Amino acid sequence: MQDEMPKAFEPSTVEARWYAFWVENGFFAASLDPADGRPAYVVPMPPPNVTGSLHVGHAMRVTFEDALVRWHRMRGFNALWQPGIDHAGIATQTVVERLLKREGKSRHDLGREAFAERVWQWKAESGGRIALQQRELGASADWGRSKFTMDEDLSRAVREAFVRLYEEGLLYRDKRLVNWDVEAQTVLSDLEVENDEGAQGELFEFAYRVEGSGEELVVATTRPETMLGDTAVAVHPDDPRYAHLVGRKLVHPFADRRVPVVADAVLVDPTFGTGAVKVTPAHDFNDFATGKRHGLEFVTVIGFDGKMNELAGPFQGMDRFEARKAVKKKLAELGLAKGAKPHTLTLPRSERNGSIVEPMLSTQWFVSMKGMADRALAAVAEGRTKIVPGDWVKTYDHFLENIQDWCVSRQLWWGHQVPAFYCDACGEVTVARHDPAECPKCRAPSPRRDPDVLDTWFSSALWPFSTLGWPDRTPALARFYPAADLETGYDILFFWVARMMMFGLHFLGEVPFRRVLLAGMVVDETGQKMSKVKGNVIDPLDLIHGASFREVVEKASPGVPFDEALKKFQKAYPSTAQLKAKASPEAECFPPFGADALRLTLASYSPATRRIPLAPKRVEGYRHFCNKLWNATRYVLPHLAGLAPAEGVPPATSLANRWVLDRLASALGEAFRALDDYRLDEALSALYHFVWHDFCDWYLELTKPVFQQGSEAEKAETRAVLAHALEASLRALHPFAPFVTEDLWQRLPKPASRPASVCVAPYPAEAEGRNDPEAARQMEALQRVIGAARAVRSEHEVHPGAPVPLVLRTNDEGLRALLGRESVAVRTLVKTHEAVAIEAAGGARPRGHVLAVAGDVEVLVGLVGLVEGSKELDRIEREKKKVEKDLAALEKRLAQPSFVEKAPAEVVAEARTQLEALVRTRARLDEARALAAELDAPAG
């Protein structure tokens, strides 16, 4: 693998071979060996849907989790990143039904068994493709332990959980009003219902006639068709308008039924509408409760198919929306319609298919949540599980404090079938771990199994332990439960995280994970959610492998004409549009940025932020960073000449070597602290800055004169430091950019103790550098001097290649000594071939030199004959203005007795030191100004 290094980093050639290398060597497998004493670090991967295809959300999961897992693995943890796939009940059934439809069939044509067979077949062919895509991102999961939620062992866990809850009286069957998805033909849990706010509807008013009088009672409704199921009209008990009607009966215009007027303070707000409310206990949640309170009849008039049933009289067979119009019309004909006003309402919609959810009376299985919720609340309150960022604790608490029982049965064919059996002979219900051959009560043969399946999230809630062999007490369970970190998007805090907490505590008596890390959602560059409607979806694989505009735009807006789709896309990603304004379909929209660049980009967003605006331009920036690493290594390698460095931090005596080890220590320390705090962005930023701006911009440049003209001893020391700093940097960056770091690391000569792969090499901590405040201070002074000289030259537009004489003056002897020692460095970095003169301050000014001030050093740059005139006075004035301003502020503060008395001593001392420094700088600037006149005077 030690081939010639191409000039530029090419992700595609690097990625595939290293992934194979890692897997072949089993680096990602967690160990169950009893002799392995390493502490466990476990992260359960949120199992993507079997129907899923990798989107940026998944890419973010992989990036965050993989970085954490690789980091811990390198730190010597026995890391288990538990992967898997979710069977995704409704989603998968919908996909396969759609396929059947193309063949002109429905699932009913096949029957339940054959349909399930068909789904398994589909799964074998195209399901779980996402697991392969996760590998393209470098996911270091323990693929050998991968689980599918419908695997035999996980199905056993689901059944066990169900039976136990039933035996404990926490799982029960009840007839109540549920959310019915008319399109999918199944019940939904409350969480699966989305509230569509701002829908335009109308508030329709009609009258009921009071029995035995000509009086009318006007009610208002947004759903006139439900009046067919009205069994009462409610008024407020204190409402004088209707007091006389309470207890009277109303005539239902279409049904052979008398409807009582009841007084109800809970349901009725006398100030809203007419102050009289029609009550339909079988089709509305509030009315259901009202019906219970008053012992009303429950008349169901809408069927599970969304059509009016036989109790709807003349409206039977009509679709509910059709019936709405018909009822209104009929009421108008009867003179009972009393007008309508526009009304904004919130419609409950199925999160799956968007159809309007119908509240229906139905018998379903429910899990009693209150007790489990209380324990889940306590676990977080007591800190046994920490939610990060902590902002989410309130949301978590609010959900659990107001939790309703969980409807877990679904009228689907794909999923874990409810293990309940009904005896048709005696009505006995049996819930059992094994299918009963006969009714345990009356011995009637073959009780009928409940046809329903369980909510997909029921099995997901068991994930942290069902994947480890529960209900058996396996070694894996003992070793890997509870997990350390659970990382996921905040959108499934209720669906998944809270339920895992509850089930984990219930079944294992212990929290399922110590930390919950909640990440934001990836959105487009303008902050909009990604959706096909908006045409702003980006396939992360396109960013990795590169893609033409046609490919990108087709995925963003399937089926939409190119130009239109392109426009939408460019609007969502302005920086891309800018980059490729002249986009033609076949032109390259994204070059192959590579998995590393994408990962670095995603890792660079603060995990605390809720919206993560994905900017392709930013990915490009990180590809450049990979390229920088690549080329830095390309520079370093020839100098090392294959010499393997010794173990440990190499000795350093030269300023540059001491300094770079100091910066390395500081960056590594910061990275470690940040990672520990789940701040991948801060860790990355510290390392990025070190590599690019300290290591490449300064240190590599400083090594050049050493290799050109240094002594053998200097060269040897520099070689060792160079090799060490680069090798440590690659290790430090490996969790973020696994591919490029592995490739480069393999090319470097390394100490003998290093393992076969960087992914199991020790993660560098601060001690792999060497703190050296003295070197840091000296280097900073040097950098200021060099910066001042460069600025002078740049501002005077002197050709960087032109040699300029440089005179550095200071009365600080230490500084003079330093500048003398480092004069070669100064000369190299200022890019002047002339000798550098180091002098005491205050001498006569050399002719034609422009002066700048760098702290205590006067920097005189000789520009004779190179420029006409000078901007020196301008820049001195500018600098002085700044200094004066800072000085004034400091003086003012120090003049305040309250500040000096009350502020901490060190703050005051620091202010004084700064003041002194500023005063000195001001003096230099004053001198400089006086001297500036000399240069500005007409040349003699």
Next chain:
RNA sequence: GCGCCAGUAGCUCAGUGGUCAGAGCGUCAGCCCGACGAGCUGAAAGUCGGUGGUUCGAUUCCACCCUGGCGCACCA
């Protein structure tokens, strides 16, 4: 109605009770120098959403307000 989040350079975002601040991209000027499908050097640019308060001191803490986003509940 309850709750959460955001509002900092042209853009996207970091950040801190202590000289009223950073990064990337973008912009401007110069360069191409044997690590750099790029890079290097330099520069310009912000009254840190508004109003009050706490404090010796607030962009950073508190209250209220405005704007945008989100969640939950309710809606005859």
